Amino acid sequence: MTAITLNLNSIIQLTSEQFYQLCEEHPELKLERNANGELIVMPPTGGETGKRNLTAGAQLWIWNDRTELGEAFDSSTGFTLPKGADRSPDASWVEKSRWQALTPEQKDKFIPLCPDFVIDFLSPSDSLKKTQEKMQEYMDNGCRLGWLINRKKREVEIYRPGQAVEVLQSPLTLSGEDVLPGFVLNFKKNWN
Template sequence: MNTFTVNLKPVLELTDEQFFNLCQANKDLKFERSANGELTIMPPTGGETGNKNARITQQLMNWTDADGTGIAFDSSTCFKLLNGADRSPDASWIKLERWDALTSEQKEKFPPICPDFVVELLSPSNSLKVAQEKMREYLDNGVRLGLLINRKSRKVEIYRQDQNVEILDSPATLSGEDVLKGFVLNLGMIW
């Protein structure tokens, strides 16, 4: 299945409320919105990708529960970034103090906050170039640590603030570094 991008801007410009309502009215579809208003409609993941993504989220959730310094999210969560884009990383984490600074209404809809940590798992329908652009967008909006995992090539791209992208070949584990101190992502379950 392919990802489709629709440019509605010549016809209409969706407000944040309208975009939220569009997503709620079409729960079987997954939407993202770029900073310039383009809607991306993403197909559901296949079984392998869904399982591997759940394994990533499971490890992050387990660590988050034990650590208590932040809150983790799965791929269903859409965040309103500072540049106006609405993005749904495959897994993400936000420091608790930042999350607690949001109002109840902001937490209930698409939170206007960029996660501190994101993971994107490249699926067969994803373009590597588009995923890399999304990772740079996350950095530009405040992500402190980002992981782009490519199962096909068995490579991981690590994105950090004010640093070049580091590419690792077939790592067994990845560290949460100073962003998620003590977190170790076991990639044996992902490859």
């Protein structure tokens, strides 16, 4: 199964509120929306990808619970990015002061900001080019660090604002650098 992109703009241009309502009414669908307003319908992940998403997200949550530097989110969390896209990274993190600046209503719906940190796993159903474009979209919207993990190639692409993408082959660990001080993602279970 592959993701399907629907361009409904000639019929209707959904507002952020309408897109949120569409997602609420169809929780069985995993929907995103790019900055052009096109809907992206994504299939559920397979077992291996889901297991790795949870492993990485759990490590991020444990680090954040210990440091209390922000808030960690799972793959079900929607973010409305400043340039108009609605995205759901596999794992993400927002620095504490940015989270606290949101109103209770903003925290209850799709979060109206770009995460400071994102992880996306390349699923067998994902297009590498489209996932790379999505990672660049995060950077263009203010993300400070992003990791695109390609288990099949045992490769990680590291995205940083204003820098060329760094590609690592089979790393055993990844550092959260100055964005997530002290966070280290252990790949022991991700490459198996």
